[in-house]
Structures are given as C-alpha cells and as structure tokens.
Amino acid sequence: MTAENRVQWVYSSTTNEELAQRYDQWAGEYDADLEQEFGWIAPQKAAEIVKKYVPTEARVLDAGVGTGLVGQCLWGMGYRNMVAIDLSQGMLEEARKKGLYQELHQMVLGEELDFPTGSMGAVVSSGVMTVGHAPASSLDELVRITEPGGYVVFTLRPDVYEESGFREKQDSLEEAGKWSLVEATEPYQTLPKGEPDVYHQVWVYQVR
Numbered sequence: 771m772t773a774e775n776r777v778q779w780v781y782s783s784t785t786n787e788e789l790a791q792r793y794d795q796w797a798g799e800y801d802a803d804l805e806q807e808f809g810w811i812a813p814q815k816a817a818e819i820v821k822k823y824v825p826t827e828a829r830v831l832d833a834g835v836g837t838g839l840v841g842q843c844l845w846g847m848g849y850r851n852m853v854a855i856d857l858s859q860g861m862l863e864e865a866r867k868k869g870l871y872q873e874l875h876q877m878v879l880g881e882e883l884d885f886p887t888g889s890m891g892a893v894v895s896s897g898v899m900t901v902g903h904a905p906a907s908s909l910d911e912l913v914r915i916t917e918p919g920g921y922v923v924f925t926l927r928p929d930v931y932e933e934s935g936f937r938e939k940q941d942s943l944e945e946a947g948k949w950s951l952v953e954a955t956e957p958y959q960t961l962p963k964g965e966p967d968v969y970h971q972v973w974v975y976q977v978r
C-alpha cells in the first residue's frame with residue numbers, strides 16, 4: 771500500500787477497534803511514510819507552539835502520541851517530563867523505542883482518562899483530532915487533567931473544526947469558564963509533499 775493509501779485507510783476506519791488495528795499495522799512504517807515521503811510538519815509546528823508558552827520543566831501529555839514525533843521535537847527543545855497516551859499499542863511500542871517518555875499508556879480520547887484532575891502542566895495533540903479519529907468530546911477530559919494556568923495545544927483541520935463539533939465544543943468550554951483562547955495559528959500545509967490541499971491550524975487554550 772502506498773503512503774497516500776495508508777492515510778485514507780486510517781481515515782476510513784469506522785470503529786476505534788478498526789482504527790487501532792490499522793495503526794498497529796502501520797506503526798513500523800509510519801515515520802518513513804509521513805515524515806520522509808509526505809513532509810509531515812504538524813509535530814514540529816505543535817512543538818514550537820508548546821515551547822512558546824510552556825516551561826520546559828512542565829509535565830506534558832502527548833495525547834495520541836503515535837510514534838513519538840512530537841516528543842522528539844520537544845526533547846530537542848529541552849522537555850524531559852513527558853507522558854504519552856494512544857489508542858494503538860503498536861504505535862505506543864514505536865514511541866517507547868525512542869526513549870523519550872517517562873510513561874506510556876493505552877487510553878482512548880473521547881473516553882474517561884486515567885489521570886488525576888489537574889495533573890498535567892500541558893497537553894499537546896498533533897494530528898489526532900481529525901476525520902474518524904478523536905472526537906470533539908475528547909477536549910473535556912484534556913481540560914480536566916490540565917492544571918489551572920496550564921495549556922492545551924492541538925492541531926485541527928479547518929473543515930473538521932467547522933463540521934465535526936469542535937467549534938461548538940471549544941466555544942462551550944470558553945463560555946463555561948473552563949479555558950480561554952490564547953492563539954489560533956493561520957492554516958498551514960501539513961503534508962506539503964503528499965497532500966498539498968490539507969491544512970491544519972494549531973489551537974492554544976489556557977485552562978482556568
């Protein structure tokens with residue numbers, strides 16, 4: 771299967787079980803497909819935004835860690851206190867091999883997360899809240915586990931923001947006084963070599 775077909779194949783998953791199985795199968799070739807073939811820059815963009823707001827000693831959750839590409843960027847910027855979760859055991863194993871994370875756990879965004887309230891200094895999530903992946907409701911738990919004053923940083927396609935309930939969820943969390951918008955970047959091409967029509971924005975909220 772080509773890299774492009776693999777991307778469409780994971781997007782078309784209809785259940786979390788199917789999605790996890792597909793990522794399990796893709797895990798060994800994910801870095802080569804996305805980074806080298808497609809020029810995947812979402813992890814670097816997300817990490818740069820984390821660096822702008824979050825002190826390097828903060829405990830940072832990489833939500834939907836995949837193979838650990840965000841952690842790799844953050845490590846280079848001096849972050850050492852990193853925790854990872856993902857739906858796919860295969861992806862978690864690839865991330866574990868990089869030796870960047872203090873803890874790695876299989877957990878599902880959109881369900882209750884097994885972390886205490888306010889236990890993270892920041893959450894970062896790159897390429898996870900997208901078609902057929904983590905739903906807008908994931909944000910409730912990410913806000914709960916982030917300490918007051920901490921940050922939630924995530925990438926989102928503009929069409930997913932408009933059409934998959936993110937606009938409503940993000941606004942309702944703000945109206946409820948749970949978080950405040952800090953920054954939304956301009957849309958940028960996230961897979962410049964593979965899917966030049968796909969754009970992402972990085973959203974940054976500060977938890978109250």
Ligand SMILES: C[S@@+](CC[C@H](N)C(=O)[O-])C[C@H]1O[C@@H](n2cnc3c(N)ncnc32)[C@H](O)[C@@H]1O
Pocket residue numbers: 789790793812813833834835836837838839840855856857858861877878879880895896897898902903904905
């Ligand atoms: C496109 S990859 C992004 C991985 C990494 N963050 C990056 O930027 O390269 C999406 C990842 O999200 C995970 N994922 C998708 N839906 C999820 C969910 N509901 N809960 C947890 N992880 C999920 C997948 O298993 C996969 O590892």
